[in-house]
């Protein structure tokens with residue numbers, strides 16, 4: 001898509017400027033990508049403070065690696081790989097997956113009626129995602145919430161496409177089971 | 186009952202396929218009860234997950250990342266120039282290695298030449314004396330190996346995005 005191509009080209013140009021020591025280029029990269037990075041980290045780790053730390057470290061690694069960055073893949077795929085690795089490392093630590101903070105309901109779904117309270121349903125979703133095994137959770141977050149294709153998830157994680165597909169099939173099956181209470185109401 | 190087509194449903198639900206492939210998939214769903222049921226279940230889970238929104242839009246990390254960059258830049262000269270900053274230290278370490286090696290060699294050779302037996306205390310005294318003579322004792326190491334270790338410990342560690 002032309003927009004994606006232009007955006008990706010801009011990212012590569014910003015990386016080149018960053019390698020030359022232009023820190024305003026880093027500021028622009030952060031502005032462009034921080035919310036997707038934060039979203040991935042928060043949904044995977046479940047802790048907002050930790051998610052912010054992960055996002056900060058991801059952009060610091062972008063800065064530290066700017067001199068050796070080779071634009072062989074899309075910048076975002078490379079960035080997500082950094083984020084995924086940081087999330088996997090962090091999720092090995094006990095503090096992760098507390099699923100803190102208030103649930104934020106999707107405005108369009110607010111009118112949907114159900115036997116369960118809306119906040120209960122969202123809490124159930126968050127708990128169900130948090131209980132997924134680490135790799136399933138990463139694949140699911142990238143697929144369902146970041147809108148990445150199976151192929152891009154494979155590039156970003158280093159797992160084969162068939163492995164990603166298998167992780168996703170198992171993740172969605174577990175979630176369906178965990179969420180039966182309100183998907184069938 | 187299973188259908189080999191079922192794994193493709195993930196792509197369909199995520200909206201990945203182009204229009205032509207999507208039409209083929211819809212045609213398959215119309216004829217396969219297994220896939221039709223699995224597709225309906227996937228849609229339910231997909232929509233349920235969609236209720237979970239995060240509130241990260243209000244966060245701006247720019248200032249804190251740039252502050253950290255400034256702090257790290259002040260600690261060291263910067264990633265690209267770090268090797269050059271370290272070069273004089275490496276040259277000093279190499280000089281010491283050679284000098285200590287020569288000193289130790291001399292410690293062995295000279296006593297033998299004069300019919301004496303070399304021992305550890307003489308070696309240690311030679312190395313320390315040379316480090317002292319080179320004015321490098323402030324680096325806090327009493328041997329060339331220890332000095333290299335000290336230099337290594339001082340080197341900033343590189344972030345690794347491929348862990």
Ligand SMILES: [Zn+2]
Pocket residue numbers: 188189190191213217218219220221
């Ligand atoms: Zn089928």
